[in-house]
Every structure is written in C-alpha cells, then in structure tokens.
Amino acid sequence: MKNAVLNTLVLLTMAVAFLSCDKEETIQSADLPVAANTFLTTHFAKAKVSHVKKEKEGLSGREYTVYLSDGTEIVFDKNGDWTEVDGSNNTAIPETFILAPIVSYVNEKYPDAKIASIEKDRNEFDVELTNGFDLVFDANGTFKRMD
Template sequence: MKMRKLHLGVWLLFTIAFASVSCEKEKIVGTDDLPATGSTFLKEHFNNVTVLSVTKEKEGFSGTEYKVLLDNRTEVKFDKNGNWKDVDGANNIAIPTTFILPVIVDYVTEKYPNADFNSIEKDNGNFDVELTNELELVFNSQGDFLRIDP
C-alpha cells in the first residue's frame, strides 16, 4: 500500500512538473522588446514592410521565441537572442533572399528559375526551403543540396 501511494505521489509530481514546463506562455510585446539582432534583421531584409505584431513565447525547455507578423503576411520567428529561425511567406508569397546563403540561392535560381523562395527554416543544422511552386528542398548548414522532401 505504501509503495502504491509512493508511485502515485511520484506520478502526480511528474505530471504537475511536466504540465508547468510544457505550457506555452505567449504575450504580445512591442517591437522594442525584440532583441537588437532581430530588429536589425528586419531593418536589413524587410525595410519597406510594416510590423503588425510581435509575440513573445516562453516554451518549456526550448526557451523564448519571438514571432513577428508583417503587413505582407510574412511571419518571422527569432530565438531568444534575435537570430532568425524561420521566415514564412503566406500563400506562396515570395520572401527576400538577402539573408539566405548565396549557395542556396544560386542552386534554386539555376534549378528552378520560375520559382521563388516561399519559406526557409533552420532545422537541426539544416535549412528547409519551400518554393512558391510548393517544392520542398533540404540543404545542409553549408548550403549543399541534400534532398527533395516529399
């Protein structure tokens, strides 16, 4: 009986701890709350686009993330230091390529001259790219083409 109560207590404690860590805490913040690196990124690569909102999320073990929604319906995600993680243009809207590794831009321009970049995400050391023709490509951290994702 004591062992059963102990197991129940441990399980309950684990459940409460997991729930409190995994709960997303999201709040709208001002553009001034975005780390300087993120602000600079937006000024350099989205200079003529207006920021509609900045959301700060605290996500358990993965830390803080910022989501910026622009008036052209592009969403940019930054890590806690303001480094971009994901740039996503809505509904096949082309995104700028000025921040993308030139070798990736050159590859896409050569192989898919009629397509633009719709999104790019840093994912486990790779770059996941979606083109406006809905093709999904994966490149390594140096920009070498790895594969087409189905």
C-alpha cells in the same frame, strides 16, 4: 499508503505538465533582441510589424514570432537570430539573408519559382518554393535532397 503514493505521483505529474507548458505573451517589437530588430529593418524594411509573440520554449529558452502586415511570419531564437521565415499564401520572401549557394541553386534549377519559406536547423536548411517543391540544403548551402 498506496493512495498517498498515487496521489503524490498524480500531483507531481500535473505540476510538471503545468510548468513545462509554453508561456506565450504579446510584446512590442522594441522588446525584441537587437539582432531581430536589425534583421527586420535590413531585410523587411517596407513591411510593418503587426504584432510580436514571445514564447517560452521549455528548456531551449525563448522564441519570438513576428507577424508582418503582409502576412509574413518570422521566428527568432532567444538571441534574435532568425530560425524560420514564412511568406504568406506561398508568396516569395526576400533572398537577401539567404545563403548565396541556396539562392543560386534555386535560380538555376527552378527559374520560374521563388523561395516562399525557409527554416534553419543546426545542420540544414529546409526551403519551400512557390511551385510547392521542398528542398533541403546542408549548413553550407549545398543541395542535399528534395523532400
């Protein structure tokens, strides 16, 4: 009886682990949500899409990662809203989609640096500069701290 319970427990654990694994597939950029394609054509019009990966993210749904020919990576959530933009090799990314208070703060405090990557969570933005500094802003773009 103990072996049967143990075997069942092991099988259930393996099944849960298998089902919770991220599923990843390569898709065409035309298969991205409309908002993601609009973002790309508006803010990265000169860059070509190299490839796109669609990944199932457990309970949070789908996530799309777009790889541009210049090495930039952009992550979109299931609705096509950007969650992360990372320039390649610490190069500057366009600032046209970044909150104005963040851009102003960086330009004022770090005039020789540019924004190399930005990640947004529910309540804050994590901004990495080309000089290596990592800044955190709240959801409104107010500076909170340096990490």
